[in-house]
Amino acid sequence: MLVDILIDGLIKGSVYALLAIGFSLVLGVARIINIAHTALYMTSAYLIYVGTKIMGLPAILCMVTAIFLTILLGLLIYNFFIRPIQEHEAAMLISTIAVGMMLQEVFLMIFGGHYLGVEPLIGGYATIMGVRVTNQHLLALGLAIIVLVSVRFFLMKTRTGLAIRSTANDREVANLMGMNVTGVAFVTMAVSVGLASIAGAIVVPLVTVEPTMWMHPLIMMLAIVVLGGLGSIEGSFVGAYILGFAESLVVFLLPNGSFLKDAVALTIMILVLLVRPEGLFGVSFEEER
Amino acid sequence: MLLEVSNLTVCYDRAVLINDVSLNVDEGELVSLVGPNGAGKTTVLRAITGLVAWDKMTLKGTSQGDITLKGKVMFNGKDISKTPAHQIVKMGLVHCPERRRPFKELTVKENLMAGAFLHMKKADLQDELDKVFKLFPVLGDRLNQVSGTLSGGEQQMLAVGRALMSRPKLLLIDEPSTGLAPLMRQEVFNKIAEIRSLGITIMLVEQEVASVFGMASRSYVLSTGKIIAQGACDALLEDEMIRKTYLGL
Numbered sequence: 001m002l003v004d005i006l007i008d009g010l011i012k013g014s015v016y017a018l019l020a021i022g023f024s025l026v027l028g029v030a031r032i033i034n035i036a037h038t039a040l041y042m043t044s045a046y047l048i049y050v051g052t053k054i055m056g057l058p059a060i061l062c063m064v065t066a067i068f069l070t071i072l073l074g075l076l077i078y079n080f081f082i083r084p085i086q087e088h089e090a091a092m093l094i095s096t097i098a099v100g101m102m103l104q105e106v107f108l109m110i111f112g113g114h115y116l117g118v119e120p121l122i123g124g125y126a127t128i129m130g131v132r133v134t135n136q137h138l139l140a141l142g143l144a145i146i147v148l149v150s151v152r153f154f155l156m157k158t159r160t161g162l163a164i165r166s167t168a169n170d171r172e173v174a175n176l177m178g179m180n181v182t183g184v185a186f187v188t189m190a191v192s193v194g195l196a197s198i199a200g201a202i203v204v205p206l207v208t209v210e211p212t213m214w215m216h217p218l219i220m221m222l223a224i225v226v227l228g229g230l231g232s233i234e235g236s237f238v239g240a241y242i243l244g245f246a247e248s249l250v251v252f253l254l255p256n257g258s259f260l261k262d263a264v265a266l267t268i269m270i271l272v273l274l275v276r277p278e279g280l281f282g283v284s285f286e287e288e289r
Numbered sequence: 290m291l292l293e294v295s296n297l298t299v300c301y302d303r304a305v306l307i308n309d310v311s312l313n314v315d316e317g318e319l320v321s322l323v324g325p326n327g328a329g330k331t332t333v334l335r336a337i338t339g340l341v342a343w344d345k346m347t348l349k350g351t352s353q354g355d356i357t358l359k360g361k362v363m364f365n366g367k368d369i370s371k372t373p374a375h376q377i378v379k380m381g382l383v384h385c386p387e388r389r390r391p392f393k394e395l396t397v398k399e400n401l402m403a404g405a406f407l408h409m410k411k412a413d414l415q416d417e418l419d420k421v422f423k424l425f426p427v428l429g430d431r432l433n434q435v436s437g438t439l440s441g442g443e444q445q446m447l448a449v450g451r452a453l454m455s456r457p458k459l460l461l462i463d464e465p466s467t468g469l470a471p472l473m474r475q476e477v478f479n480k481i482a483e484i485r486s487l488g489i490t491i492m493l494v495e496q497e498v499a500s501v502f503g504m505a506s507r508s509y510v511l512s513t514g515k516i517i518a519q520g521a522c523d524a525l526l527e528d529e530m531i532r533k534t535y536l537g538l
Contacts, residue, residue, distance in 0.1 A: 087348060087351045162406070172386075173392070175374040176378060176386060177407075
């Protein structure tokens with residue numbers, strides 16, 4: 001039981017971390033609250049389903065193509081549906097909700113509301129401290145951690161990462177350093193959608209693919225981002241594991257109560273906010289004008 | 290002329306912030322732009338380095354209203370009135386903004402690297418860093434400290450250091466003394482004089498007229514968006530009306 005919870009919590013936490021970090025990046029750099037973020041995660045899952053089950057292509061090829069296509073779709077959405085109204089906060093928020101719903105309806109029309117599934121990339125299972133864990137779960141965990149480490153390296157050690165972090169801190173001053181803020185926003189969007197689609201590709205063998213599969217991760221992701229502190233990458237990371245483990249605990253300890261997982265996540269979020277309104281790693285957005 | 294601004298007019302919606310301002314800065318000079326609060330000094334700098342145009346682009350169609358930007362800005366013989374802010378830096382016109390505005394969550398080192406963003410691959414990056422550390426030893430001591438935790442004076446040093454990392458031909462410094470203790474102010478002005486002696490042309494915006502006039506060769510006096518006086522600092526001080534009304538001396 002303990003090992004189950006540990007492994008499951010780690011996987012959930014890592015996947016939520018991938019989603020929440022991507023969301024936070026775009027929020028920080030371009031002040032975009034991208035509700036369609038997890039709809040893009042769903043898009044990647046559907047694309048992999050199409051590739052492997054309908055077209056019968058090799059799984060690895062499907063994953064790479066799905067990630068690439070989802071990033072492309074994300075950039076198109078950003079350019080046409082978000083960027084023109086980026087500074088109108090309410091309009092931008094409504095626009096991203098609309099895009100999310102649109103993707104959901106498109107998948108509903110094409111695939112119906114069926115529960116679809118994708119074969120695991122690798123079969124078999126390993127035994128850890130007497131508990132059977134499928135190799136696919138371990139692979140998912142490994143991949144998620146590799147990606148998280150790479151993102152950290154990218155943000156902390158590369159020139160582009162520096163531009164992203166500077167822009168998130170103060171967009172206007174970033175201009176004065178010679179950073180092309182529009183370009184930085186595009187790169188950030190690509191990284192963000194990339195993380196969402198990687199998350200989708202990693203978990204697709206572990207979850208059911210259906211048109212509302214983006215809702216639960218969306219709620220968790222928003223709770224994580226608020227819990228961790230808006231715009232804080234560290235906060236998103238820590239918050240993701242807190243809520244990931246909380247969710248596993250609920251699912252494993254209350255076998256009949258797994259419908260409570262969203263409620264528990266949101267309760268934790270509210271409790272933390274009552275004590276620390278700015279979230280765990282609160283960032284005060286610099287007043288820009 | 291290194292910088293030549295002619296007939297600059299800036300309106301945010303219907304408010305005229307800058308009205309027909311012309312000024313110039315020659316190579317090697319330290320020119321100051323002084324004037325009371327709300328005169329438009331910061332807006333002049335923002336218009337020169339493309340930030341007003343950036344506002345105009347990003348705020349288009351929002352409740353902030355329309356921004357009008359007219360006039361011509363020549364830098365180093367090139368018209369930069371239409372050049373976006375991030376490309377102006379490349380030409381060597383560097384703006385050290387009001388209220389210092391370091392990237393607060395980044396460390397001192399990362400802030401300086403952000404300043405060197407356009408010069409990251411050059412071989413003499415370390416030499417430039419060493420130059421900044423020599424000028425501001427405190428930055429060298431605090432290399433890995435998050436800049437939001439620095440004192441006001443240290444943040445000002447960092448802001449100037451970061452601007453130097455962008456390799457300015459002309460450095461525009463906006464109100465470096467604001468919010469600093471008198472001793473620290475003097476320190477900051479001393480550093481600015483030192484930077485000038487390194488051969489960097491400076492345009493200094495300040496309210497602290499007494500200190501600035503001691504350093505600057507020429508000055509412009511701005512009031513409600515217009516240049517109401519200009520010339521050698523000594524001559525400006527001799528004009529009783531200007532001295533009392535606008536310089537508060």
